Amino acid sequence: MKIMIVDDSKMARLFTRKCVEMVMPDAEIEFIDACDGEDAFKQLEKMPVDLILCDVNMPVMTGFTFIRNIKTNAPLASIPVVFITSMANTARTDNLIQLGAVEVILKPVKPQKIKSVLEKIGIIGNKADSDSDDWGA
Amino acid sequence: MQKSNYKEAIDKVFVDVIQEMAFMDVVPFEDEVKDFSNTISFKINILMPCIGDVIITIPEKEAAKIATDLKLSEHGSHLDDILGEIINVLVGRIFSEIAPSCLFELGLPRKVDIETLDRTKMVQQNFLTTSELNLSLFHHYHKFETN
Numbered sequence: 001m002k003i004m005i006v007d008d009s010k011m012a013r014l015f016t017r018k019c020v021e022m023v024m025p026d027a028e029i030e031f032i033d034a035c036d037g038e039d040a041f042k043q044l045e046k047m048p049v050d051l052i053l054c055d056v057n058m059p060v061m062t063g064f065t066f067i068r069n070i071k072t073n074a075p076l077a078s079i080p081v082v083f084i085t086s087m088a089n090t091a092r093t094d095n096l097i098q099l100g101a102v103e104v105i106l107k108p109v110k111p112q113k114i115k116s117v118l119e120k121i122g123i124i125g126n127k128a129d130s131d132s133d134d135w136g137a
Numbered sequence: 138m139q140k141s142n143y144k145e146a147i148d149k150v151f152v153d154v155i156q157e158m159a160f161m162d163v164v165p166f167e168d169e170v171k172d173f174s175n176t177i178s179f180k181i182n183i184l185m186p187c188i189g190d191v192i193i194t195i196p197e198k199e200a201a202k203i204a205t206d207l208k209l210s211e212h213g214s215h216l217d218d219i220l221g222e223i224i225n226v227l228v229g230r231i232f233s234e235i236a237p238s239c240l241f242e243l244g245l246p247r248k249v250d251i252e253t254l255d256r257t258k259m260v261q262q263n264f265l266t267t268s269e270l271n272l273s274l275f276h277h278y279h280k281f282e283t284n
Binding site: 008009010011012057058059085086087088089090091092095106107108 | 154157158207215218219221222225226227228229230232233236237238239240241243245
């Protein structure tokens with residue numbers, strides 16, 4: 001499985017990756033990092049992925065422009081996009097869902113939230129063997 | 138939301154975010170703080186629904202401790218990246234708390250020199266770490282409208 005993490009902060013990308021690894025300890029996952037929407041889009045044109053975990057507030061190309069580009073590009077349009085952002089109030093969440101996001105997670109990301117989203121979109125089963133409650137304490 | 142409630146909401150978000158991201162316990166601190174020597178500051182602009190700025194000031198010693206504790210340097214993440222992400226999350230969470238139904242836009246975080254900024258119109262909220270060092274949050278807004 002290939003998961004792309006799009007965020008201009010290395011710290012945020014690392015936190016997200018650690019969370020995914022915590023909830024899918026046995027999965028063979030190739031993580032692809034991108035530092036903004038433009039970087040992500042260029043990489044995706046060469047190599048599609050199974051899931052995109054994406055920030056909103058980034059330089060060069062924001063998450064808004066990125067998802068609009070993804071959803072109007074036929075080969076990429078079906079890739080699920082989950083936003084992980086500090087800008088996740090109800091108004092912004094509704095806005096991102098309308099643009100085609102499958103879920104919006106409030107930063108800082110936590111394993112339990114990642115787990116429930118991965119279950120929701122069917123990447124892991126509901127009875128996935130993971131115990132992530134002690135991470136980051 | 139009334140002005141006093143904004144302060145309480147910001148206090149709560151600040152304490153939560155610093156704990157969740159830096160694993161550091163802080164408490165709101167009412168005494169006046171004027172000495173910002175040996176501190177690092179990051180600023181983020183608010184672009185919508187109001188115009189404003191938020192600045193976080195943190196002692197260099199505590200900032201270094203956060204970077205060491207998180208072991209992020211081993212993965213190529215540096216202090217500026219860490220503090221920039223913390224203020225980004227902090228301000229996003231503040232807006233999500235005080236204006237849940239309001240679309241908002243933030244600028245990108247950047248490092249600033251707190252001593253050279255005009256802080257006369259800014260609200261200052263202070264927080265104390267368990268090492269009794271001070272973290273400060275400065276903020277000011279105008280044209281604020283919630284929908």
